[in-house]
Amino acid sequence: MKNxxxxxKRAAKGDEAAFLQLYQRHQGPVFRFAxxxxxxxxxxxxxxxxxxxxxxxxxxxxxxxxGNLQGYLIGTARNMLRNRLRQTWRYVxxxxxxxxxxxxxxxxKEQELRELRAAILSLPPNYREIVALCDLEGMxxxxxxxxxxxxxxxxxxxxxxxxxxxxxxxxxxIRCTA
Amino acid sequence: xxxxxxxxxxxxxxxxxxxxxxxxxVEQKLMTAFRERRPRKIxxxxxxxxxxxxxxxxxxxxxxxxxxxxxxxxxxxSGFVALPYSQSGVPMESAIVIRVRIRPAExxxxxxxxxxxxxxxxxxxxxxxxxxxxxxxxxxxx
Numbered sequence: 001m002k003n004x005x006x007x008x009k010r011a012a013k014g015d016e017a018a019f020l021q022l023y024q025r026h027q028g029p030v031f032r033f034a035x036x037x038x039x040x041x042x043x044x045x046x047x048x049x050x051x052x053x054x055x056x057x058x059x060x061x062x063x064x065x066x067g068n069l070q071g072y073l074i075g076t077a078r079n080m081l082r083n084r085l086r087q088t089w090r091y092v093x094x095x096x097x098x099x100x101x102x103x104x105x106x107x108x109k110e111q112e113l114r115e116l117r118a119a120i121l122s123l124p125p126n127y128r129e130i131v132a133l134c135d136l137e138g139m140x141x142x143x144x145x146x147x148x149x150x151x152x153x154x155x156x157x158x159x160x161x162x163x164x165x166x167x168x169x170x171x172x173x174i175r176c177t178a
Numbered sequence: 179x180x181x182x183x184x185x186x187x188x189x190x191x192x193x194x195x196x197x198x199x200x201x202x203x204v205e206q207k208l209m210t211a212f213r214e215r216r217p218r219k220i221x222x223x224x225x226x227x228x229x230x231x232x233x234x235x236x237x238x239x240x241x242x243x244x245x246x247x248x249x250x251x252x253x254x255x256s257g258f259v260a261l262p263y264s265q266s267g268v269p270m271e272s273a274i275v276i277r278v279r280i281r282p283a284e285x286x287x288x289x290x291x292x293x294x295x296x297x298x299x300x301x302x303x304x305x306x307x308x309x310x311x312x313x314x315x316x317x318x319x320x
Contacts, residue, residue: 019212023205031200032193041197048200052208056215113192116185120192135186136193167181 004069012059022069023052029137030073036132037081039121047084051076071147078129078148085125112170119169127162134159258306258315259290270308277304277319288316 010018030051034044051073055062062072120131133144134155141159145152279300282292290303302319 014215016209016212020205020209023208027204028199032196032198035196045200045204049204049208053211056212109191112188113195116188116192117196131189135189136196138193163182163185167185170185171181 008055008059008062008069011056019056022055026070026073027052029070030077032137033074033129033132034077034081036120036136037078037125037128038084039117043084047077047080050080067146074133074147075149082125115173116166116170119166119173122169123162123165127158127165130155130158131162131166135163257317258304259288259317260315261288261313268308268310268312270310270314272309273306273314275304275306277302279303285316285318290316290318292318 004022007018007022011022027048031044031048034047035041038044038047054076055073061076062069120128120136123131129148130144133139133147134141139147141152141155145155148155280303281298281300283298285301285303286292292301304317304319305313306315306317308314
Protein backbone atom coordinates (compact mmCIF):
# COMPACT_ATOMS: atom_id res chain seq x y z
CA MET A 1 0.00 0.00 0.00
CA LYS A 2 3.08 2.16 -0.29
CA ASN A 3 1.87 3.85 -3.44
CA UNK A 4 -1.47 4.97 -1.98
CA UNK A 5 -0.24 8.49 -1.44
CA UNK A 6 0.92 8.57 -5.02
CA UNK A 7 -2.47 7.29 -6.20
CA UNK A 8 -4.15 9.93 -4.10
CA LYS A 9 -2.01 12.68 -5.62
CA ARG A 10 -2.76 11.44 -9.11
CA ALA A 11 -6.48 11.24 -8.35
CA ALA A 12 -6.41 14.80 -7.01
CA LYS A 13 -4.91 15.89 -10.33
CA GLY A 14 -7.79 14.28 -12.21
CA ASP A 15 -6.40 10.81 -12.92
CA GLU A 16 -9.55 8.71 -13.16
CA ALA A 17 -7.75 5.36 -13.15
CA ALA A 18 -5.97 6.24 -9.90
CA PHE A 19 -9.22 7.23 -8.22
CA LEU A 20 -10.92 4.06 -9.43
CA GLN A 21 -8.06 1.97 -8.08
CA LEU A 22 -8.38 3.61 -4.68
CA TYR A 23 -12.13 3.11 -4.70
CA GLN A 24 -11.96 -0.54 -5.66
CA ARG A 25 -9.30 -1.18 -3.06
CA HIS A 26 -11.15 0.37 -0.14
CA GLN A 27 -14.87 0.49 -0.83
CA GLY A 28 -15.47 -3.04 0.53
CA PRO A 29 -14.25 -2.45 4.10
CA VAL A 30 -15.88 0.99 4.24
CA PHE A 31 -19.16 -0.41 2.93
CA ARG A 32 -19.18 -3.34 5.37
CA PHE A 33 -18.38 -1.11 8.31
CA ALA A 34 -21.20 1.26 7.37
CA UNK A 35 -23.54 -1.69 6.82
CA UNK A 36 -22.74 -3.24 10.20
CA UNK A 37 -23.22 0.11 11.88
CA UNK A 38 -26.37 1.25 10.13
CA UNK A 39 -28.04 -2.04 9.35
CA UNK A 40 -29.17 -0.67 6.00
CA UNK A 41 -27.61 -1.29 2.64
CA UNK A 42 -28.91 1.97 1.25
CA UNK A 43 -27.37 3.99 4.08
CA UNK A 44 -24.12 2.08 3.78
CA UNK A 45 -23.89 2.86 0.07
CA UNK A 46 -24.63 6.52 0.70
CA UNK A 47 -21.87 6.59 3.27
CA UNK A 48 -19.43 4.97 0.82
CA UNK A 49 -20.29 7.60 -1.73
CA UNK A 50 -19.90 10.45 0.75
CA UNK A 51 -16.61 9.10 2.07
CA UNK A 52 -15.03 8.91 -1.37
CA UNK A 53 -16.45 12.26 -2.40
CA UNK A 54 -14.90 13.82 0.68
CA UNK A 55 -11.60 12.17 -0.25
CA UNK A 56 -11.94 13.69 -3.68
CA UNK A 57 -12.69 17.18 -2.46
CA UNK A 58 -10.09 17.20 0.32
CA UNK A 59 -7.33 14.72 -0.51
CA UNK A 60 -4.98 16.52 1.85
CA UNK A 61 -7.17 15.46 4.76
CA UNK A 62 -5.33 12.18 4.74
CA UNK A 63 -1.87 12.39 6.27
CA UNK A 64 0.16 9.30 5.48
CA UNK A 65 2.21 9.52 8.66
CA UNK A 66 -0.92 9.44 10.79
CA GLY A 67 -2.02 6.00 9.57
CA ASN A 68 -3.13 4.07 6.55
CA LEU A 69 -5.73 5.23 4.08
CA GLN A 70 -8.21 2.50 4.98
CA GLY A 71 -8.15 3.60 8.60
CA TYR A 72 -8.69 7.18 7.52
CA LEU A 73 -11.64 6.22 5.30
CA ILE A 74 -13.25 4.09 8.01
CA GLY A 75 -12.71 6.98 10.44
CA THR A 76 -14.46 9.32 8.01
CA ALA A 77 -17.31 6.84 7.61
CA ARG A 78 -17.53 6.55 11.38
CA ASN A 79 -17.92 10.31 11.79
CA MET A 80 -20.54 10.46 9.07
CA LEU A 81 -22.45 7.59 10.64
CA ARG A 82 -22.30 9.20 14.05
CA ASN A 83 -23.75 12.40 12.63
CA ARG A 84 -26.53 10.44 11.00
CA LEU A 85 -27.20 8.38 14.09
CA ARG A 86 -27.30 11.56 16.14
CA GLN A 87 -29.89 13.01 13.83
CA THR A 88 -31.99 9.86 13.59
CA TRP A 89 -31.12 8.09 16.79
CA ARG A 90 -34.72 7.32 17.52
CA TYR A 91 -35.03 5.58 14.20
CA VAL A 92 -31.91 3.43 14.09
CA UNK A 93 -32.84 0.63 11.82
CA UNK A 94 -33.28 -2.59 13.67
CA UNK A 95 -34.54 -5.61 11.85
CA UNK A 96 -38.11 -6.42 12.80
CA UNK A 97 -38.35 -8.53 15.94
CA UNK A 98 -39.61 -12.04 15.74
CA UNK A 99 -43.35 -11.93 15.35
CA UNK A 100 -46.30 -14.21 14.86
CA UNK A 101 -45.67 -17.50 13.16
CA UNK A 102 -41.97 -16.80 13.01
CA UNK A 103 -41.80 -17.52 16.72
CA UNK A 104 -42.09 -21.18 15.89
CA UNK A 105 -39.29 -20.93 13.41
CA UNK A 106 -36.84 -19.40 15.83
CA UNK A 107 -34.59 -22.41 15.84
CA UNK A 108 -33.67 -21.94 12.23
CA LYS A 109 -30.20 -20.61 11.60
CA GLU A 110 -31.43 -17.86 9.35
CA GLN A 111 -33.66 -16.58 12.07
CA GLU A 112 -30.83 -16.79 14.55
CA LEU A 113 -28.59 -14.71 12.33
CA ARG A 114 -31.34 -12.19 11.84
CA GLU A 115 -31.73 -11.90 15.57
CA LEU A 116 -28.03 -11.62 16.03
CA ARG A 117 -27.95 -8.79 13.56
CA ALA A 118 -30.77 -7.05 15.35
CA ALA A 119 -28.90 -7.51 18.62
CA ILE A 120 -25.74 -5.98 17.11
CA LEU A 121 -27.71 -3.01 15.86
CA SER A 122 -29.19 -2.47 19.29
CA LEU A 123 -25.72 -2.19 20.85
CA PRO A 124 -24.42 1.30 21.70
CA PRO A 125 -22.38 2.66 18.76
CA ASN A 126 -19.04 2.42 20.58
CA TYR A 127 -19.63 -1.31 21.19
CA ARG A 128 -21.15 -1.89 17.79
CA GLU A 129 -18.18 -0.46 15.91
CA ILE A 130 -15.78 -2.75 17.73
CA VAL A 131 -17.92 -5.81 17.02
CA ALA A 132 -18.10 -4.66 13.39
CA LEU A 133 -14.34 -4.32 13.06
CA CYS A 134 -13.12 -7.22 15.20
CA ASP A 135 -15.81 -9.88 14.90
CA LEU A 136 -17.38 -9.12 11.56
CA GLU A 137 -14.37 -7.71 9.69
CA GLY A 138 -11.82 -9.95 11.41
CA MET A 139 -9.41 -7.20 12.43
CA UNK A 140 -7.08 -7.73 15.36
CA UNK A 141 -7.13 -5.46 18.39
CA UNK A 142 -4.27 -3.26 17.21
CA UNK A 143 -5.84 -2.67 13.79
CA UNK A 144 -9.17 -1.78 15.36
CA UNK A 145 -7.42 0.47 17.86
CA UNK A 146 -5.63 2.25 15.03
CA UNK A 147 -8.85 2.71 13.06
CA UNK A 148 -10.86 3.93 16.04
CA UNK A 149 -8.09 5.96 17.60
CA UNK A 150 -8.19 4.39 21.04
CA UNK A 151 -5.88 2.15 23.09
CA UNK A 152 -5.76 -1.60 22.52
CA UNK A 153 -6.89 -2.15 26.11
CA UNK A 154 -10.06 -0.17 25.46
CA UNK A 155 -10.79 -2.26 22.39
CA UNK A 156 -10.27 -5.45 24.35
CA UNK A 157 -12.52 -4.45 27.24
CA UNK A 158 -15.25 -3.00 25.02
CA UNK A 159 -15.27 -6.09 22.84
CA UNK A 160 -15.54 -8.28 25.89
CA UNK A 161 -18.51 -6.26 27.16
CA UNK A 162 -20.11 -6.12 23.73
CA UNK A 163 -19.90 -9.89 23.34
CA UNK A 164 -21.32 -10.40 26.81
CA UNK A 165 -24.20 -8.04 25.97
CA UNK A 166 -24.83 -9.82 22.70
CA UNK A 167 -24.77 -13.22 24.36
CA UNK A 168 -27.22 -12.01 26.98
CA UNK A 169 -29.53 -10.58 24.32
CA UNK A 170 -29.43 -13.79 22.37
CA UNK A 171 -30.13 -15.86 25.46
CA UNK A 172 -33.03 -13.62 26.31
CA UNK A 173 -34.50 -14.02 22.84
CA ILE A 174 -34.10 -17.76 22.91
CA ARG A 175 -35.85 -17.87 26.28
CA CYS A 176 -38.63 -15.68 24.91
CA THR A 177 -39.14 -17.87 21.89
CA ALA A 178 -38.85 -21.19 23.74
CA UNK B 179 -17.87 -20.30 27.48
CA UNK B 180 -19.77 -22.31 24.91
CA UNK B 181 -22.10 -19.38 24.48
CA UNK B 182 -19.16 -17.15 23.61
CA UNK B 183 -17.80 -19.65 21.09
CA UNK B 184 -21.21 -20.07 19.55
CA UNK B 185 -21.65 -16.31 19.43
CA UNK B 186 -18.33 -15.77 17.66
CA UNK B 187 -19.18 -18.57 15.25
CA UNK B 188 -22.52 -16.97 14.52
CA UNK B 189 -20.89 -13.57 14.05
CA UNK B 190 -18.58 -15.08 11.44
CA UNK B 191 -21.48 -16.67 9.65
CA UNK B 192 -23.35 -13.40 9.77
CA UNK B 193 -20.36 -11.56 8.28
CA UNK B 194 -20.17 -14.01 5.39
CA UNK B 195 -23.94 -13.83 4.83
CA UNK B 196 -24.01 -10.05 4.48
CA UNK B 197 -23.16 -8.25 1.22
CA UNK B 198 -19.43 -7.62 0.90
CA UNK B 199 -19.34 -4.66 -1.44
CA UNK B 200 -21.32 -1.64 -2.50
CA UNK B 201 -23.34 -2.07 -5.67
CA UNK B 202 -21.81 -1.06 -9.02
CA UNK B 203 -24.24 1.88 -9.11
CA VAL B 204 -22.22 3.57 -6.36
CA GLU B 205 -19.06 3.27 -8.42
CA GLN B 206 -20.84 4.72 -11.44
CA LYS B 207 -22.17 7.65 -9.44
CA LEU B 208 -18.76 8.36 -7.99
CA MET B 209 -17.00 8.21 -11.31
CA THR B 210 -19.61 10.56 -12.76
CA ALA B 211 -18.99 12.95 -9.89
CA PHE B 212 -15.24 12.60 -10.48
CA ARG B 213 -15.58 13.47 -14.18
CA GLU B 214 -17.82 16.42 -13.37
CA ARG B 215 -15.16 17.83 -11.11
CA ARG B 216 -12.43 17.67 -13.74
CA PRO B 217 -13.85 20.24 -16.16
CA ARG B 218 -14.22 22.61 -13.25
CA LYS B 219 -10.52 22.26 -12.70
CA ILE B 220 -9.90 22.99 -16.36
CA UNK B 221 -12.22 26.00 -16.08
CA UNK B 222 -10.07 27.36 -13.28
CA UNK B 223 -7.07 27.09 -15.57
CA UNK B 224 -9.04 28.70 -18.35
CA UNK B 225 -9.91 31.59 -16.06
CA UNK B 226 -6.28 31.91 -15.06
CA UNK B 227 -5.16 31.87 -18.70
CA UNK B 228 -7.76 34.47 -19.62
CA UNK B 229 -6.66 36.68 -16.74
CA UNK B 230 -3.04 36.37 -17.90
CA UNK B 231 -4.06 37.28 -21.46
CA UNK B 232 -5.96 40.37 -20.28
CA UNK B 233 -3.01 41.40 -18.13
CA UNK B 234 -0.60 40.94 -21.03
CA UNK B 235 -2.86 42.97 -23.34
CA UNK B 236 -3.09 45.74 -20.77
CA UNK B 237 0.67 45.79 -20.43
CA UNK B 238 1.15 45.96 -24.18
CA UNK B 239 -1.38 48.76 -24.56
CA UNK B 240 -0.07 50.88 -21.73
CA UNK B 241 3.60 50.19 -22.34
CA UNK B 242 5.63 53.05 -23.76
CA UNK B 243 8.83 51.92 -25.38
CA UNK B 244 11.87 53.15 -23.53
CA UNK B 245 13.39 56.15 -25.23
CA UNK B 246 16.87 55.54 -26.49
CA UNK B 247 19.46 57.23 -24.35
CA UNK B 248 20.00 60.78 -25.34
CA UNK B 249 23.23 61.03 -27.26
CA UNK B 250 25.40 64.06 -27.18
CA UNK B 251 25.87 63.57 -30.93
CA UNK B 252 22.37 64.87 -31.38
CA UNK B 253 22.33 67.33 -28.52
CA UNK B 254 25.77 68.84 -28.77
CA UNK B 255 26.55 71.77 -26.51
CA SER B 256 26.55 75.07 -28.27
CA GLY B 257 29.51 75.76 -30.50
CA PHE B 258 30.52 72.14 -30.90
CA VAL B 259 30.78 70.65 -34.33
CA ALA B 260 30.34 66.92 -34.66
CA LEU B 261 33.30 65.09 -36.06
CA PRO B 262 31.94 63.16 -39.05
CA TYR B 263 34.51 60.44 -39.01
CA SER B 264 34.08 59.57 -35.41
CA GLN B 265 30.40 58.65 -35.19
CA SER B 266 30.75 55.68 -32.93
CA GLY B 267 27.97 53.13 -32.90
CA VAL B 268 27.98 53.42 -29.13
CA PRO B 269 25.62 56.16 -27.94
CA MET B 270 27.38 58.85 -26.04
CA GLU B 271 25.93 58.82 -22.56
CA SER B 272 28.61 60.87 -20.89
CA ALA B 273 31.50 62.91 -22.10
CA ILE B 274 34.41 64.96 -21.02
CA VAL B 275 35.78 68.09 -22.57
CA ILE B 276 39.47 68.29 -23.19
CA ARG B 277 40.97 71.61 -24.04
CA VAL B 278 43.70 71.37 -26.66
CA ARG B 279 45.85 73.66 -28.78
CA ILE B 280 45.44 72.99 -32.47
CA ARG B 281 46.32 74.62 -35.79
CA PRO B 282 43.45 76.54 -37.53
CA ALA B 283 43.93 74.47 -40.67
CA GLU B 284 43.38 71.25 -38.77
CA UNK B 285 40.28 72.72 -37.19
CA UNK B 286 39.06 73.73 -40.59
CA UNK B 287 39.56 70.17 -41.88
CA UNK B 288 37.32 68.99 -39.09
CA UNK B 289 34.53 71.25 -40.36
CA UNK B 290 34.97 74.01 -37.84
CA UNK B 291 34.60 77.44 -39.30
CA UNK B 292 37.83 79.29 -38.75
CA UNK B 293 38.09 83.02 -39.43
CA UNK B 294 39.89 83.67 -42.67
CA UNK B 295 42.21 86.06 -40.95
CA UNK B 296 43.38 83.40 -38.51
CA UNK B 297 47.12 83.02 -38.37
CA UNK B 298 48.99 79.79 -38.53
CA UNK B 299 49.55 79.97 -34.77
CA UNK B 300 47.80 77.31 -32.72
CA UNK B 301 44.48 78.17 -31.22
CA UNK B 302 42.62 76.77 -28.24
CA UNK B 303 39.82 74.29 -28.94
CA UNK B 304 37.59 72.03 -26.84
CA UNK B 305 37.34 68.40 -27.86
CA UNK B 306 34.32 66.43 -26.67
CA UNK B 307 35.34 62.85 -25.87
CA UNK B 308 32.69 60.20 -25.23
CA UNK B 309 32.69 57.52 -22.51
CA UNK B 310 34.22 55.17 -25.09
CA UNK B 311 37.26 57.41 -25.52
CA UNK B 312 36.32 58.48 -29.02
CA UNK B 313 36.42 62.23 -29.87
CA UNK B 314 32.95 63.21 -31.03
CA UNK B 315 32.99 66.95 -31.48
CA UNK B 316 35.16 69.98 -31.37
CA UNK B 317 34.71 73.74 -30.91
CA UNK B 318 36.85 76.76 -31.20
CA UNK B 319 37.41 78.53 -27.91
CA UNK B 320 38.93 81.73 -29.15
